[in-house]
Amino acid sequence: DAGITQSPRYKITETGRQVTLMCHQTWSHSYMFWYRQDLGHGLRLIYYSAAADITDKGEVPDGYVVSRSKTENFPLTLESATRSQTSVYFCASSESGQSNEKLFFGSGTQLSVL
Amino acid sequence: QKEVEQNSGPLSVPEGAIASLNCTYSDRGSQSFFWYRQYSGKSPELIMFIYSNGDKEDGRFTAQLNKASQYVSLLIRDSQPSDSATYLCAVKRSWGKLQFGAGTQVVVTP
Numbered sequence: 747d748a749g750i751t752q753s754p755r756y757k758i759t760e761t762g763r764q765v766t767l768m769c770h771q772t773w774s775h776s777y778m779f780w781y782r783q784d785l786g787h788g789l790r791l792i793y794y795s796a797a798a799d800i801t802d803k804g805e806v807p808d809g810y811v812v813s814r815s816k817t818e819n820f821p822l823t824l825e826s827a828t829r830s831q832t833s834v835y836f837c838a839s840s841e842s843g844q845s846n847e848k849l850f851f852g853s854g855t856q857l858s859v860l
Numbered sequence: 861q862k863e864v865e866q867n868s869g870p871l872s873v874p875e876g877a878i879a880s881l882n883c884t885y886s887d888r889g890s891q892s893f894f895w896y897r898q899y900s901g902k903s904p905e906l907i908m909f910i911y912s913n914g915d916k917e918d919g920r921f922t923a924q925l926n927k928a929s930q931y932v933s934l935l936i937r938d939s940q941p942s943d944s945a946t947y948l949c950a951v952k953r954s955w956g957k958l959q960f961g962a963g964t965q966v967v968v969t970p
Contacts, residue, residue: 777956786868788948788962789904796955804957836903843956845892846911851903 749773752837752852760860765824767855769837777840778820779849780804780812782833789836795820796843827859863887866949866961873943873968879936881964883949886930892952893932895923897945898963904948907934939968 750771759765769778776797781789791804793812801812809831811823820839824831834856838849863886873879883893892911896904910916910923910932922935936943946965950958 779957781960786962789950789958789960791957791959794955794957802955805959840956843954845952846909847956848894848906848909849956849958851905854903 750837750839750850750852752835752855754855755853756856756858758858758860759827761827761829763827765827765857767822767824767835767837767857769820769822769852771818771820771837771839771850773839773841773850774817775839775841775850776817777843777847778814779838779840780810780820780822781836781838782806782831783836783854784833792822792835824857829859831857832859833857864949864951864959864961866947866964868962869965869967871964871966873936873939873966875939875941875968875970877939879939879943879966879968881934881936881947881949881966883932883934883961884930885932885949885951887951888927888930890927890930890951890953893923893925894950894952894958895921895932895934896948896950896960898948899945907947936966939966941968941970944968 780792795801795814837852946963949961
């Protein structure tokens with residue numbers, strides 16, 4: 747089915763390990779986003795991308811790396827996972843950055859760092 | 861001060877009543893506003909967006925925007941148990957980004 751898919755759905759890792767969360771969309775949307783969701787904080791933007799090879803930091807980028815070599819993929823890497831990165835991660839996409847353009851969300855990845 | 865603020869709730873609403881959710885924002889230049897609904901363990905889904913002052917209705921949902929007061933609200937009429945969820949207010953920023961409030965939990969009681 748067309749849409750935006752995230753993998754894995756659940757991930758448990760240890761402190762210090764590198765972890766990559768995958769995001770794939772089939773709409774050829776230009777814009778893609780990574781958010782994390784924590785109790786009391788709502789959704790906070792980690793990184794975003796306006797097109798292939800164009801990425802920029804969001805509100806909470808420290809400890810994360812992104813790449814976008816192809817329009818449809820936007821992986822998020824935790825270079826050395828910490829317990830504070832335990833969270834639910836959502837990938838989202840939109841066709842453009844216009845003011846009325848809505849974001850479509852993936853199903854999320856629940857990450858636990860032990 | 862958070863840039864997008866919502867009461868965390870929970871907001872308890874009897875079935876059939878009107879649920880009123882409020883959201884304030886700090887950036888006076890904000891243009892577009894979105895309401896998302898999120899069920900527990902699920903991803904956010906869009907309910908409505910609004911960009912003009914006044915009311916916008918869609919079925920049982922009405923969004924209200926007052927840019928002078930920097931205030932946006934969501935009314936849910938004839939609340940149903942299936943409306944029990946967390947409602948997220950979001951403000952559109954540059955480059956297509958959405959900035960979210962922490963969300964208001966709504967509980968509809970039979």
